[in-house]
Amino acid sequence: xxxxxxxxxxxxxxxxxxxxxxxxxxxxxGRMLTGAALLPLLPLDRAGRARADEVKAxxxxxxSCEYWKYCAIDGFLCACCGGTSTSCPPGSVPSPITWxxxxxxxxxxxxxxxxxxxxxxKTSCGHCDCNRNEREKPVYRPSRNNDLNWCMAxxxxxYHCSVxxxxxxxxK
Amino acid sequence: xxxxxxxxxxxxxxxxxxGLRVSKTRPGAGCAMRVSQLVSAALxxxxxxxxxxxxxxxxxxxxxxVETLPPRSPHWIYVFDDAFDxxxxxxxxxxxxxxxxxxxxIDAGFTPSVNISPDGATTAVATSYFARGSRGTRTDxxxxxxxxxxxxxxxxxxxxxxxxxxxxxFNIAYSADGHxxxxxxxxxxxxxxxxxxxxxxxxxEIDTAGCVLVIPSGPNRVSSMCExxxxxxxxxxxxxxxxxxxxxxxxxxxxxxPVFVQGMPxxxxxxxxxxxxxxxxxxxxxxxxxxxxVWSLVSPAERGHxxxxxxxxxxxxxxxxxxxxPMHEGGEGTHKDGGSEIWVFDMVTHQxxxxxxxxxxxxxxxxxxxxxxxxxxxLFAASNSSDVAVLDALTGHLRHLEKHLGQTVWQMxxx
Numbered sequence: 001x002x003x004x005x006x007x008x009x010x011x012x013x014x015x016x017x018x019x020x021x022x023x024x025x026x027x028x029x030g031r032m033l034t035g036a037a038l039l040p041l042l043p044l045d046r047a048g049r050a051r052a053d054e055v056k057a058x059x060x061x062x063x064s065c066e067y068w069k070y071c072a073i074d075g076f077l078c079a080c081c082g083g084t085s086t087s088c089p090p091g092s093v094p095s096p097i098t099w100x101x102x103x104x105x106x107x108x109x110x111x112x113x114x115x116x117x118x119x120x121x122k123t124s125c126g127h128c129d130c131n132r133n134e135r136e137k138p139v140y141r142p143s144r145n146n147d148l149n150w151c152m153a154x155x156x157x158x159y160h161c162s163v164x165x166x167x168x169x170x171x172k
Numbered sequence: 173x174x175x176x177x178x179x180x181x182x183x184x185x186x187x188x189x190x191g192l193r194v195s196k197t198r199p200g201a202g203c204a205m206r207v208s209q210l211v212s213a214a215l216x217x218x219x220x221x222x223x224x225x226x227x228x229x230x231x232x233x234x235x236x237x238v239e240t241l242p243p244r245s246p247h248w249i250y251v252f253d254d255a256f257d258x259x260x261x262x263x264x265x266x267x268x269x270x271x272x273x274x275x276x277x278i279d280a281g282f283t284p285s286v287n288i289s290p291d292g293a294t295t296a297v298a299t300s301y302f303a304r305g306s307r308g309t310r311t312d313x314x315x316x317x318x319x320x321x322x323x324x325x326x327x328x329x330x331x332x333x334x335x336x337x338x339x340x341x342f343n344i345a346y347s348a349d350g351h352x353x354x355x356x357x358x359x360x361x362x363x364x365x366x367x368x369x370x371x372x373x374x375x376x377e378i379d380t381a382g383c384v385l386v387i388p389s390g391p392n393r394v395s396s397m398c399e400x401x402x403x404x405x406x407x408x409x410x411x412x413x414x415x416x417x418x419x420x421x422x423x424x425x426x427x428x429x430p431v432f433v434q435g436m437p438x439x440x441x442x443x444x445x446x447x448x449x450x451x452x453x454x455x456x457x458x459x460x461x462x463x464x465x466v467w468s469l470v471s472p473a474e475r476g477h478x479x480x481x482x483x484x485x486x487x488x489x490x491x492x493x494x495x496x497x498p499m500h501e502g503g504e505g506t507h508k509d510g511g512s513e514i515w516v517f518d519m520v521t522h523q524x525x526x527x528x529x530x531x532x533x534x535x536x537x538x539x540x541x542x543x544x545x546x547x548x549x550x551l552f553a554a555s556n557s558s559d560v561a562v563l564d565a566l567t568g569h570l571r572h573l574e575k576h577l578g579q580t581v582w583q584m585x586x587x
Contacts, residue, residue: 072505097360123306126257134505138433139337140384140397141426142360149283149336152359156307157300157336158282159259 065130067164072101072136073116074146075162080128081119085164088119092160095120095150099143101135102170111170120151122160130162241266241275241320246546248275250295250585251560252286252339253578259283260306264295265578266322269550269562272572276322281313283336285343289369290350292587293319296369298334298344298355314344314355316369326372330365333357335384338483339583340434342385347392352412354386354394364394366412375412380404385433387442389456397433399426403454403461423452423463432480432507436488436495438519443488445469445480445497447507451522467522469497469515477501481509483582484540489549489565493519496551496565498530498538510537510556516568528568533561535573542584554581 059066062079069085070077082089095118104111137144151157247269255262262280267273280286281299288295295317303309312330317323335343335358344355346369353367357377362384366375383396383404392408392415401422409415424431424446431452435442441456449469455462470478480486482498489496495518498511516526530538530553540554549565558581562572 121307124257124259129256131508132505133508136505136507137426137430138397139335139358140433141399141430142358142384145337147338148358148360152336156302157310157332158302158306 063128065128065132068105068107069103069112069114069164069166070130071103071114071132071134072099072144072146073162073164074131074133074136075118075129075159076125077128077130078119078125078161078163081125081161083119083161083163086166088117088163089122089125089161091122092119093121093154093156094118094163095152095154097153098150099146099148100167101144103134103164111172113167113170115165115167116146116150117163117165118150119160119163120154121156121158123158125161239276241322244292244319244587245270246544246586247550248586249542249544249552250278250286250288251554251577251581252280252284252583252585253558254283254339254580254582255578256580260302262299263578264297267560267574267577269544269552269572272562272574274577278317278322285334285339285356286583286585287341287344287346288319288585288587289346290348294325294369295319296344296346296353298330300332300334300336314353314367314369328367328369328372328374330355330374331357331377333359333363333365340385340484341437341585342387342397342433342435345386345388347388347390349391351391352388352408354388356384356386356396358384362396364396366408368412376414378406378414380406387435387456389441389461393456393459395456395461397431401425405460407459418460420461421463423454424450432485434483434485436486437490438488439490443486443495443519445485447479447504448475449479449499451495469499469517469524476503479506480511481507482511482539482541483508484542484554484584487541487543487551488519489543490545491547492549494525494543494549494565495519496541496543498541498553499527500537510539511541512537514538514541514551514553514568526568528563530555530561533563533570533573535559535561540582540584542586544586552584554584560584 058064062085079085088094098115098117101114102111103114136146139145149159151159249267251265251267253263260282262284264278264280266275268275280297281301284297284299286297297315301311310332312332312334314328315324316326318325335356346353353369355365357363362382363377363379364386365377368375380396383398385397387395395403395405401424403420405418407416429446429448431444431446435444441454444452451467453464478499480497481500486497497515499515500509500512502509514528517524536555536557538553539556542552543565544550551563551565553561558576558578560574560577
């Protein structure tokens with residue numbers, strides 16, 4: 001588990017490093033950590049693209065758009081498609097590059113940095129469409145953008161679904 | 173052959189309708205019987221024969237044709253449907269805001285980007301296909317559709333780099349004279365391709381130093397949006413190669429109040445809205461972009477509570493100077509939530525002219541708006557259920573509600 005987390009974090013870091021200077025990266029991380037500390041848990045409003053009848057309302061379920069780790073996810077929840085919040089459905093392939101967010105876990109009152117990887121190589125799952133955008137930014141800040149198809153660098157770049165993987169605790 | 177078949181079918185149908193086991197060649201033969209039964213049977217038989225003879229003549233043979241479009245109307249709208257549930261099958265519906273009919277369809281592949289040529293004659297679709305349908309080698313391509321026939325006329329195969337993202341006008345865009353077509357690339361390294369849409373060729377690729385998208389201006393300038401809030405403007409020579417570049421001053425702060433990338437055409441450039449409801453009008457008519465004083469959609473009391481939010485976050489009627497924005501009540505992170513109201517603004521006085529709650533139209537939250545550019549304009553508003561309301565853009569009066577115009581309607585375009 002730690003090895004795969006290490007790999008995920010390394011991949012995310014490498015993809016960020018390819019696009020940004022070290023100062024920019026540090027600045028982004030600093031803003032992220034600061035933002036996580038300063039911003040309260042905001043009331044959630046699911047009036048966006050996701051169609052309400054398609055997702056379960058139980059906030060403790062990984063098949064629910066309300067699940068805490070999904071605070072900036074955009075796409076179909078892999079947990080509804082044969083995977084989980086941390087695993088791709090059988091036969092699909094994780095994206096090596098990704099976008100990252102900071103989500104608050106109400107159960108332990110901690111903020112976590114999460115990686116929103118896409119699972120690729122099959123057509124869109126079509127179940128549990130979930131679009132949340134806490135601290136999400138437009139495409140000119142790609143590391144914080146969830147509109148891009150993050151399967152773009154995969155050999156099979158079709159988009160199937162999205163996961164949310166904890167990278168670590170966001171220290172306050 | 174068709175006439176013969178039609179005649180046989182027609183005759184057979186009449187006989188089954190009458191419920192008789194009669195010969196096709198001898199109508200009435202089933203009525204042969206004993207004399208004692210003749211009286212009771214004669215009357216219905218006569219009535220039946222009379223009924224057969226009184227039946228209307230069969231329908232004439234039909235001829236299969238292909239529909240042609242009538243002359244273009246300013247009330248036509250090109251409706252981008254990402255078909256998110258099965259995203260390799262996006263399409264553009266051509267819809268008439270007067271007759272409320274679908275006029276046709278342009279196929280659009282996977283996470284496409286769509287734009288219309290300055291003369292309105294051509295729709296360009298930048299898309300991706302996979303060799304085995306949903307998997308296999310990716311081919312990026314720009315397909316050109318003749319808007320008079322809705323047939324694809326030609327294509328340009330791109331390197332597999334085009335940006336695959338939500339629709340906006342700056343993923344693929346024509347130069348003002350239509351001679352160049354620019355295609356944004358994100359791999360995630362950022363650059364753009366310069367294409368010759370008439371010749372069907374790629375003229376080159378220009379690195380944009382981390383800035384993204386292609387905002388066209390004049391015959392040969394392309395601006396890209398940078399994380400720093402600046403615009404990088406690249407000027408091209410006649411061959412489509414870079415002749416110069418310049419970076420503007422910042423016009424927004426991506427940390428404090430980012431702008432949506434869904435810019436709206438104005439008479440001299442584009443207007444961009446910020447997450448908190450600031451309006452940034454950028455004049456692209458000169459060699460370098462110029463920024464007008466910022467104004468606000470919201471009052472100090474509304475700021476942070478009411479805000480714009482959508483996939484296509486506004487529309488401008490350029491001649492009338494009217495701005496239409498889907499607005500909702502919400503906090504940080506709700507910038508893609510649809511509008512519960514459409515707010516109407518005067519672009520000159522910056523005054524809000526109207527608030528139109530969308531529930532009165534039978535709409536769920538509005539994710540996309542577009543307005544026709546004629547003197548009797550229509551406002552089109554698409555909900556997150558892909559219902560599209562057709563409104564009188566001057567009064568807000570509902571003219572029509574088209575239910576489920578597509579699967580996931582995220583953008584609407586008009587020439």
